[in-house]
Amino acid sequence: MADILVVDDEADIRELVADILEDEGHATRTASDADGALKAVESARPDLIILDIWLQGSRMDGIEILKTVRRNQPDIPVVIISGHGNIEIAVAAVKQGAYDFIEKPFTTDQLMLVSTRALEASRLRREIASLQEADRAQAEIIGASHAIVALRQKLDRVARTASRVLLSGPPGSGKEVAARYIHTHSDRARAPFVVLNAANIEPAKMEETLFGREREDGAVVPGLFEKASGGTLFLDEVAEMPAGAQSKILRVLVDQRFARVGGSDMVQTDVRVISATTRDLQSLIQAGRFREDLFHRLSVVPLETPSLAALREDIPVLANHFLARLAKTEGLPLRRLSPDAAALLQTQNWPGNVRQLRNVMEQVLILGAGGGEISPDELPLTAGDPADGGAILSPAMATLPLREARELFERDYLIAQINRFGGNISRTAAFVGMERSALHRKLKSLGVATVTRGGARVAIAGEGDGDEEEFED
Ligand SMILES: Nc1ncnc2c1ncn2[C@@H]1O[C@H](COP(=O)(O)OP(=O)(O)OP(=O)(O)O)[C@@H](O)[C@H]1O
Numbered sequence: 001m002a003d004i005l006v007v008d009d010e011a012d013i014r015e016l017v018a019d020i021l022e023d024e025g026h027a028t029r030t031a032s033d034a035d036g037a038l039k040a041v042e043s044a045r046p047d048l049i050i051l052d053i054w055l056q057g058s059r060m061d062g063i064e065i066l067k068t069v070r071r072n073q074p075d076i077p078v079v080i081i082s083g084h085g086n087i088e089i090a091v092a093a094v095k096q097g098a099y100d101f102i103e104k105p106f107t108t109d110q111l112m113l114v115s116t117r118a119l120e121a122s123r124l125r126r127e128i129a130s131l132q133e134a135d136r137a138q139a140e141i142i143g144a145s146h147a148i149v150a151l152r153q154k155l156d157r158v159a160r161t162a163s164r165v166l167l168s169g170p171p172g173s174g175k176e177v178a179a180r181y182i183h184t185h186s187d188r189a190r191a192p193f194v195v196l197n198a199a200n201i202e203p204a205k206m207e208e209t210l211f212g213r214e215r216e217d218g219a220v221v222p223g224l225f226e227k228a229s230g231g232t233l234f235l236d237e238v239a240e241m242p243a244g245a246q247s248k249i250l251r252v253l254v255d256q257r258f259a260r261v262g263g264s265d266m267v268q269t270d271v272r273v274i275s276a277t278t279r280d281l282q283s284l285i286q287a288g289r290f291r292e293d294l295f296h297r298l299s300v301v302p303l304e305t306p307s308l309a310a311l312r313e314d315i316p317v318l319a320n321h322f323l324a325r326l327a328k329t330e331g332l333p334l335r336r337l338s339p340d341a342a343a344l345l346q347t348q349n350w351p352g353n354v355r356q357l358r359n360v361m362e363q364v365l366i367l368g369a370g371g372g373e374i375s376p377d378e379l380p381l382t383a384g385d386p387a388d389g390g391a392i393l394s395p396a397m398a399t400l401p402l403r404e405a406r407e408l409f410e411r412d413y414l415i416a417q418i419n420r421f422g423g424n425i426s427r428t429a430a431f432v433g434m435e436r437s438a439l440h441r442k443l444k445s446l447g448v449a450t451v452t453r454g455g456a457r458v459a460i461a462g463e464g465d466g467d468e469e470e471f472e473d
Contacts, residue, residue, distance in 0.1 A: 002047035002119050006030045007037040007065065008081065009055045013104075017050055017081075020108050021115065033058035034065050041069060045076060048118055050111075051098075052081045053089055063093055070097045075126065077118040081106075134329065139180035142321045143314035147306045151178070158301050159185035164253070166238075166298045167276040169305030172355030175276035176236060178305055183232040188272060191231030194224050198235060203242040207261050210245060214263030225258060228271045238275040238298065239284055246291045249273075253297045273298065308350040308357060316342035318354060322361040323374075332365040338373040340399040345379065347398040411446040414439075415459040423450050423457030 004021050008014045009032050018028040029046065031037040033055055040046070049069065053062035060068070066078055080101035082090035090101035099118040102110050141152050158165055159182045167175040176195070183193045201209050212223030224233055235241070241249070252258045253273065257266045275298045284290040308315070320336055327334035337345070350356050360380060368378055376399065397405045414432070421427040429439040443449075449462035 002026045003044065004028050004115070005037065005040050005046040005049045007032070007049065007055070007062070008052040009033065009057060010052075013052070013081075017111065020111055021050075024112060026115075034060035037065055038068060041073065041076070045073060047076075047122065048115060049076060049078045050081060050115070051078055053086065053093065054083060063089070063096065066093055066096055066098055075122065077122040079114050079118050136184070137325060137329075139177060139184040141174065141177055141181055142318050143311060144317065145311050145314045147310050148314060151303070151305065152181075154301075154303055155181050156185060158182055158303070161301075162186075162272060163300045164272065164298055165274045165301045165303055166281075166295075167274065167303050167305060168281075169276075169278070170307045170353055171278050172353035173305040173307055174354055175278075175305050176234065178303065179232070179234045179274040179276065182274060183234075183272075186232070186272070188231050192228050193232050193234065194228035195234045195236060196224050197237055198240040198245075199237040203245075206242050206245040207248060211248065211258050212260040214260045214265075216262070220260065220263075223260065225252065225269050225271055226267065230270055232272045232274055235273060235275040235298075237277065239277045239279040239281060239290060241290075243291075246294050250291060250294045250297060253294075275299075308353040311354075312346045315346045315357065318357055319345055319361055322358045323365065326362055326365055330362075330365075332362075333368070333371055335365065335368065335371060335374050338375050341374050341376045341379055344376045344398040407446060410442070411448060411461055414443060414446065415448055415461060418443075418448075418450070418459035423459065 004026050006014050006017045006021070006028055007030070008017065011032070014030045014032065018030055021028050029040050031040050035058075037049070037051070041049070051062045051065060055061055055065075062080060066080070069076060069078060074097070077099040078093075078097070080090055080093040080098045082093075082101050082103055084104055087103070090098075090103070093101060099121065100114050102114055141148060141155070143149075155178055165179070165182060167178055169175050180193060183189060196209065198206070208221075208223065210223050210225055212226055213221045215221070235249075248258065252269060256270065257268055259266055281290050281295050281299075285292045285295055311318075316337060319342065323335055323337070326332045345357070345360075352359070363380060364374055364378055368374065397408055400408065414428070417432055418425070418428050421431065425439060426436055429436040432439070434442070443459075447462055448459055450457050450459050451462075452458075
């Protein structure tokens with residue numbers, strides 16, 4: 001069902017057109033002049049406008065309305081209704097960007113045919129635009145940190161050349177995005193970008209996958225080198241490439257030619273190879289698992305994609321970028337991080353790097369209770385690996401200045417210790433390494449008191465609700 005705006009000064013025609021379209025299941029709105037039409041367009045974008053050229057009593061005629069709509073919202077299709085004998089004007093309207101015209105008097109079929117075509121053409125145009133947008137997004141490197149700016153500069157430089165690039169970096173750190181970035185900024189951008197993840201292909205099938213097969217009956221099944229012709233082939237997890245395929249790739253890189261599996265004719269190829277690895281190829285070379293000569297051919301320009309731990313300052317902008325994208329592409333609600341939530345994400349460890357951050361944002365949008373800013377307590381905290389650098393902080397502590405964070409820590413720490421020693425201050429003081437009197441003062445300044453609960457004396461963070469008792473020594 002589409003939302004169609006019908007603009008005609010004659011009430012009979014307006015109603016007739018609207019009735020026909022509604023019978024076909026569409027929703028319609030109507031206007032009799034320029035002001036009504038432009039207001040309707042502004043209040044909600046119609047999927048289609050059926051527009052009469054002659055509008056009595058209107059400050060603009062149909063052509064002028066068409067020009068205004070085209071200027072402000074060029075993607076709304078417009079079908080012109082022209083009076084009999086006004087073909088030149090109708091043709092002029094099409095030149096101005098109208099989708100098509102119908103001449104009065106018209107039949108129901110004519111109206112339906114042209115409306116359906118206009119809606120379908122506009123739907124296709126939008127679908128293509130959204131696919132192109134998705135393609136662009138896959139090659140977008142977000143971030144303003146020193147590490148990302150430096151990476152982007154190197155990628156820009158290498159994109160202008162034909163050199164082979166080896167991308168190294170931890171999982172999810174953007175190696176494929178970087179490869180796509182190089183491709184889309186190179187003079188191969190209009191040719192295909194083809195991906196092979198060597199870890200996902202059975203070793204026995206690798207050569208056929210890369211180089212294709214010639215069957216006995218002469219039929220040819222092209223491989224990825226042929227599919228990427230003129231473009232870029234991205235070899236992900238190249239360390240997993242079996243030995244046979246390694247030698248064959250080496251030969252292609254040297255000779256720009258290969259034979260399909262089962263064939264003897266040599267196929268000429270023009271493909272830029274970009275490869276990526278999460279593993280240290282040098283140690284695989286030493287272990288005899290990766291060919292050194294192939295390594296040198298692949299890594300003419302070696303580049304590293306940084307872990308998210310090295311990009312902490314970019315975490316808020318990356319996270320908000322993913323939130324906006326997911327809202328657009330997955331139809332999830334549009335939300336942003338609160339400053340506290342953003343600060344909390346910066347203190348977490350991210351072993352899965354940018355991919356993990358993206359997944360956490362998706363999870364928050366899907367599971368999130370409501371709209372508005374995302375608060376720290378909506379974030380699933382990532383269990384971190386302390387060896388990864390950067391300590392894990394509680395949500396409360398992550399967003400406080402040092403002095404207040406220290407007080408919060410001291411309070412929680414002392415409460416825990418007092419409770420461990422059954423509310424006994426002397427033993428606690430001895431353990432934590434303070435004079436008893438100093439500990440008393442500290443507890444007072446931190447607002448820690450004890451209450452008796454179920455016969456046991458426990459320390460609490462008290463604001464003085466009257467129940468507190470003095471500590472026992
Ligand atoms: N700097 C960045 N800007 C925007 N998006 C990024 C960035 N880095 C990574 N991403 C996103 O993170 C996700 C993982 O990136 P990508 O697949 O390129 O990582 P990878 O290093 O190739 O991972 P793997 O080693 O697992 O193949 C993708 O959704 C990608 O769009």
